[in-house]
Amino acid sequence: KKVRFFRTVTLVNELIQAKEEGRLGRLLKQLNKLDLLICDEWGYIPLDREGSQLLFQLIADCYEKRSVIITTNLEFSKWNGIFYDDKLTSAIIDRLVHHCHLIVFTGRSYRLEHSNIRA
Structure with missing residues (x-):
């Protein structure tokens, strides 16, 4: 199985760079061969x-x-x-949730729990 893990901002920057360099098609072809794409830290940095x-x-x-x-x-x-506009946001959400399994974690942050800083 082929899997790739990206911080979302890194993935987007790679897509932009590939487009600027005329190799977007090649990059998309590589990504489309994956069995699993993992996008971490989704939405922490707004996209243009x-x-x-x-x-x-x-x-x-x-x-x-x-x-x-x-x-x-x-x-x-x-x-x-x-995302840049509401219609694009709706389209992305629609495709992601159609067959999704949503896992919601509650409680305190693991990193905060194991931090050296105590309140």
Whole structure:
């Protein structure tokens, strides 16, 4: 099985760079051969129009063909602040949740629990 893990901002930057260098098709072809794409820290840095569109293109390519794992602490209602426009946000959410398994963790942060700093 082929798996790739990306911080979402790193993935978007790679997509933008590949587009600028004329190799976007090649990168998308490589990513479309994956069995699983993992996007960590989804939405922590808002995306511009180009980044949002490229990420949508990748998610749309994955839709119903390969597995995608998204990690984020942002609920769906806050995703409008991530992507360039509301329609694109809705389209991404629609494709991600259609066949999804949503896992919600509650409680304190693991990192805070194991931090050397005590309140």
